Amino acid sequence: MDVIVRRTEKLEGAIEALSSKNYTTRYLLAAALADGTSTVRFPAHSEDSDAMRRCIAELGAELEEDDEKIVIKGFGRQPKKIAELNVGNAGAVLRFLLAVSALSEDVHFVNTYPDSLGKRPHDDLIDALTQMGARIDHNGGRLPITVKGPVKGGKVTVSGEVSSQYLSALLFLTPLLEADSEITVTGDLKSKVVVGQTLEVLEQAGIAIEANDDYSLFRVPGGQFYRAGEYAVQGDYPGSAAILAAASVLPSDVTVRRLAVNSKQGERAVVDVLRMMEAPLTHENDIAVVRGTGSLKAVEFDGDAATDAVLAMVAAAVFAEGTSRFYNVENLRYKECDRITDYLAELRKAGADVEEKRDEIIVHGRPQGVAGGVRIDSHYDHRVIMALTIVGLRADQPITIADAYHVAKSYPGFFDDMIALGANVEWVK
Template identity: 30%
Template sequence: MNYVKITPSKLKGKVTIPPSKSLSHRAIIAAGLSKGKSVVENVMFSEDILTTCNAMEALGVTIEKKEEENNIYTLIIDGSTELKLLKKEIDCSESGSSLRFFIPICLAEENDVVFTGRGKLVSRPLNQYYEIFDKQGIKYSNENGKLPLKVQGKIQSGEFTIDGDVSSQFITGLMFTLPLLQGDSKIIINKKLESKGYLDLTMDILNRFSVEVINKDYKEFLIKGNQQYKSMDYRVEGDFSQAAFWLVAGMIGGEIDCLDLNPDSKQGDKEVLDIIKRMNGALNITSDKIYAETTNTSSTVIDASQCPDIIPVLAVLAALSEGTTEVINAGRLRIKESDRLTAITTELNKLGADLEEKEDGLIIRGKKELTGGEVDSWNDHRIAMALAVASIRCKDEVTIKDSGCVKKSYPTFWEDFKKLGGNVHEWSVG
């Protein structure tokens, strides 16, 4: 078990934002489904991205990894169009994206496969796929609704009705797979579609790799069969969901230049910029960096439906802003790596904040500063990083239990925190 103890201090300096995890997943998969070699640059090997690489290699894709600098790699990916499994088990670790993307991909050909995982992933819902399996006669079994999941068969083209308010990952998984099938397909969205930004990322990557998805106002997606992915070279841009931690850190106590961000990005988490502006935060945005400095921010209403991953750190900003902020449409945060509504409420309140948990949101009453103390990450990378940012405006030290969970998405987070002037003592027990 890893711990960190943080002595509160302002952060100042430049930080290169890690490459987008969402885009890295998608580019690696699209390159792996292409005929020929693709070069994917600026990839950080977090646990989730390693999981996706391993899954592609299990399908016969060759990935050569060249380290350019500290944990940043260029990948030379020799794709495979046959998709016959070299091994029966796909270990998805704790990556929800990997699991939900690869279930249909592995069924683009007749395959017999077992999906395993650990942590909260074991119980994260897969009902959207089970309904497809039942309809198409694909054999499957699980452990009382939990992983491991055994699947045997081949997915067929046709019409697929997907609930839009559960996870866009199911839709992305189908978008990767359906172009490879013989017939044409249609994805019909039932209920309100959330996380549209992630589907924009998927469709952009598919388009770059020569696959077309016709978007009918996010209500239907038309996908012709017998399409072929074509290899290309691609550089992954910086991740707004990770930049959000440093942008908030700048707001509450620092001066931080966030480098390698695309202000024209299609990432849904770019919404952090609009939310900070609504809270009267001072941002200086240029073509290659975003500068955040300490500002007296104020309350707002935050709709979490399109940007659930940045809610934990925005809760920190709200906890240190004037007035009462309300987070709405956040029910899906309960089925992430932790129940993030309960986790962020419990732990920020331990630090002296004033959060009230609702069924699908939060009420956050702002304070000028927090007290400090001991908190738990709930083995959730975004909770750990949000608590680290909160320490900046605490009177006393902050100790975070299970701090090593940041390696799931941002393995160099603690290094970057220290480079910006953070006073961090790390240790391990057991």
């Protein structure tokens, strides 16, 4: 289904932030790797988190769920032998489970999204697992991929140039191996803040890992066990970034609850960036309030630590006075689509004045708005869909976003929340 976004005069109301996809997937995996029963409260409901639920169940975890929690009896270090695993379009889930599957003898990961996840590379993780003794069949570093374990601890090197998810995958795996491991990260590690989230979850699960200050070296004692426990998932900043940015480009009075002020999510930076753009935004007691005027100033921002909020901030910058620059964002190219080239191509169709460099997005703001009146490609990417929706709110003519249902990958209720706040949005077949 497509979505038509029409010019909107005002946003007003209050919503609860959805639960964090990143924390949900990590807590679910930690619970599955534990011997015993764990509880994950306030889990996210999205295609990614649902993919992790489904896959850990296929690997032998037992799950019971109600409206507030998931109770999980883990499989520990002995995932069930299965012939085939389908992660859907969930890149992080794939990478985490590529590593965990090395505890088994033979797991084949199928390719059901050849135009999205099927295009994404996983060479660096494949190389690291091969160093540890895994035998891996793959399609030039892409799906379909077959992993044959077992693996052993020891010294392993992994590149951080493309994605931090490769490192996180190894951090989940190596504590369960008999021998100690030493992980050396080469290159410029992307999204270090997200690695911090992984370490936070591992610590809560009773796993001990020693990391140096710049995350270039990790020492992981072997023979550890994940401790069964209870986890509470915090509100999600990446999804909320789109709501806050939308409220900033229009006259608004919008409240988003359950956004932890002291969160370790890198995308929390959206609060600071929107303030730098002179959006009237307060953030106290885990409640963010935007009383927008529709007037914004240009900004320069290093987006590496806030990858999943960059597209929403770029959308806000489309309407800011002056030229904005978002730099150190090359890893955006290795997501569900190339979130620099593909996203900017759609922004141009809508009437935005944007340009790209290898690791930068430059936005020449148009405070008067954009023309719109086009049908644009979502590239099957949830972040692109949310960001293009922001642009449509201030387009002179309606913007149609193709295949907008893919927003469900991370934020199934995004359009419901936007409509509740007053956005002029309509689903069409």
